[in-house]
Amino acid sequence: MVAEPASDSIDAVWRGALDFLADDGGLSAQNRSFLRLVKPLAVVEDNVFLAVAEDFTKNYVETTLRGQVTEALSEVLGRDVRIAVTVDASITPPPPADGETDEPRPPQVRRPEVVPPPVVEDPHLNPRYTFDTFVIGPSNRFAHAAALAVAESPGKTYNPLFIYGGSGLGKTHLLHAIGHYTRHLKPQTRVRYVNSEEFTNDFINSIRDDRSLSFKRTYREVDVLLIDDIQFLQGKEQTLEEFFHTFNALHNAGKHVVITSDVSPRNLDGIEERMRTRFEWGLMTDVQPPDLETRIAILRKKAAADAVQAPSDVLEYIASNITSNIRELEGALIRVTAFAALNRQPVDLSLAQVVLKDLISDDDSEITASTIIGKTADYFGITIEELTGTSRSRVYVTARQIAMYLCRQLTDLSLPKIGDHFGGKDHTTVMYAVKKVEDQIAQRRQMYNQVNEIHARIKQSRA
Numbered sequence: 120m121v122a123e124p125a126s127d128s129i130d131a132v133w134r135g136a137l138d139f140l141a142d143d144g145g146l147s148a149q150n151r152s153f154l155r156l157v158k159p160l161a162v163v164e165d166n167v168f169l170a171v172a173e174d175f176t177k178n179y180v181e182t183t184l185r186g187q188v189t190e191a192l193s194e195v196l197g198r199d200v201r202i203a204v205t206v207d208a209s210i211t212p213p214p215p216a217d218g219e220t221d222e223p224r225p226p227q228v229r230r231p232e233v234v235p236p237p238v239v240e241d242p243h244l245n246p247r248y249t250f251d252t253f254v255i256g257p258s259n260r261f262a263h264a265a266a267l268a269v270a271e272s273p274g275k276t277y278n279p280l281f282i283y284g285g286s287g288l289g290k291t292h293l294l295h296a297i298g299h300y301t302r303h304l305k306p307q308t309r310v311r312y313v314n315s316e317e318f319t320n321d322f323i324n325s326i327r328d329d330r331s332l333s334f335k336r337t338y339r340e341v342d343v344l345l346i347d348d349i350q351f352l353q354g355k356e357q358t359l360e361e362f363f364h365t366f367n368a369l370h371n372a373g374k375h376v377v378i379t380s381d382v383s384p385r386n387l388d389g390i391e392e393r394m395r396t397r398f399e400w401g402l403m404t405d406v407q408p409p410d411l412e413t414r415i416a417i418l419r420k421k422a423a424a425d426a427v428q429a430p431s432d433v434l435e436y437i438a439s440n441i442t443s444n445i446r447e448l449e450g451a452l453i454r455v456t457a458f459a460a461l462n463r464q465p466v467d468l469s470l471a472q473v474v475l476k477d478l479i480s481d482d483d484s485e486i487t488a489s490t491i492i493g494k495t496a497d498y499f500g501i502t503i504e505e506l507t508g509t510s511r512s513r514v515y516v517t518a519r520q521i522a523m524y525l526c527r528q529l530t531d532l533s534l535p536k537i538g539d540h541f542g543g544k545d546h547t548t549v550m551y552a553v554k555k556v557e558d559q560i561a562q563r564r565q566m567y568n569q570v571n572e573i574h575a576r577i578k579q580s581r582a
């Protein structure tokens with residue numbers, strides 16, 4: 120059993136968590152700056168209480184940084200913990216530690232007249248999903264144009280904008296791009312991005328905690344609401360009712376709503392007619408699987424963004440063989456370039472063919488999260504309960520993170536749904552695991568081999 124740290128050791132726990140994050144290497148300078156604004160308060164059972172001076176910082180820590188911070192604290196404490204962040208306006212950022220003086224200091228957010236507040240991305244928006252990084256082709260030209268028009272003048276035309284289409288075709292990317300561009304043009308615009316599952320959880324929690332007013336404020340006091348994967352609301356009557364009122368309140372006030380779904384409004388079963396009709400009030404547009412040229416252009420852009428060298432014939436090979444999902448397309452490129460980097464080999468066609476042999480197969484029967492979890496547990500010689508449980512032993516954590524990564528790569532499940540398969544883990548934990556495995560694949564041969572071997576076994580099990 121892990122001893123409960125005395126309350127005066129909370130500083131040591133927090134320092135350990137910061138060291139863990141530093142070793143992990145995944146924290147940007149901006150995020151390090153944010154963590155310096157946090158004052159650790161106490162560990163009580165499985166809760167770690169933190170305080171910050173501002174709502175803005177609280178929001179950032181609770182959304183963008185939650186996965187990493189929770190993971191680090193759980194690692195240090197040896198068990199799964201949750202974080203709770205409170206606002207205490209009397210907190211001032213600590214002075215820089217020795218040797219830290221060259222690091223950029225976070226701006227003093229409480230003296231805006233001297234130093235302006237930090238200009239950071241909206242914590243809910245992925246910085247990589249912008250219009251600049253979006254490749255336009257015949258399959259998405261209309262959706263892109265509509266998204267751009269909304270971003271340029273929200274509340275005016277195409278309200279609501281409804282974007283639908285299959286998994287991994289860029290719907291989420293477009294939603295985030297609208298958010299970024301709107302804020303770029305008019306920084307004071309209040310934009311909120313939310314996945315429908317988070318909306319549901321937020322709603323349920325607000326009822327449980329008697330916070331319906333703050334829930335309403337969160338979703339109604341915005342200029343642009345971007346709501347992803349609305350199909351998850353199918354059949355959830357109370358949440359739908361709440362969403363219906365949210366939608367009406369925003370629409371009546373001339374605020375913009377952008378919705379994505381895997382099917383068109385009329386194919387959304389389990390959603391009342393009155394709501395489906397409203398979705399059709401504005402503009403509906405689909406995104407289709409991209410053609411070969413667009414797929415090659417997407418790979419080229421991705422290679423340039425990641426600064427990896429990949430000759431044209433390799434990009435064409437990948438693009439010719441992976442046709443229906445852009446997430447898979449990008450995953451294949453990462454796999455090839457990671458293998459080449461680990462083996463200090465140049466990326467060429469024969470290498471790509473070997474590396475992608477099992478990925479490019481004719482068998483397209485569906486891979487499930489259960490298969491992935493089962494095969495990963497087998498590989499590590501642990502049980503499914505251990506893999507999906509809460510133990511922090513290294514082997515369990517590695518197995519859990521690899522299985523989460525493979526679920527993201529090989530299934531159409533959303534981050535919250537993947538979390539559900541792992542005993543109800545938070546979607547930010549899944550996001551963190553995916554990012555961590557992605558990074559380590561390119562840096563550690565062992566990780567690369569493990570992921571590849573498990574992937575091969577999953578594919579074989581379907582043969």
Ligand SMILES: Nc1ncnc2c1ncn2[C@@H]1O[C@H](COP(=O)(O)OP(=O)(O)OP(=O)(O)O)[C@@H](O)[C@H]1O
Pocket residue numbers: 248252253254255259284285286287288289290291292293348381417445446449531
């Ligand atoms: N046209 C595009 N140009 C560049 N990258 C793209 C494009 N379309 C999709 N992508 C990339 O493909 C990946 C999957 O896209 P995204 O998550 O937006 O798909 P989605 O349609 O929302 O899928 P899901 O329904 O599974 O959530 C992302 O990394 C995204 O950046």
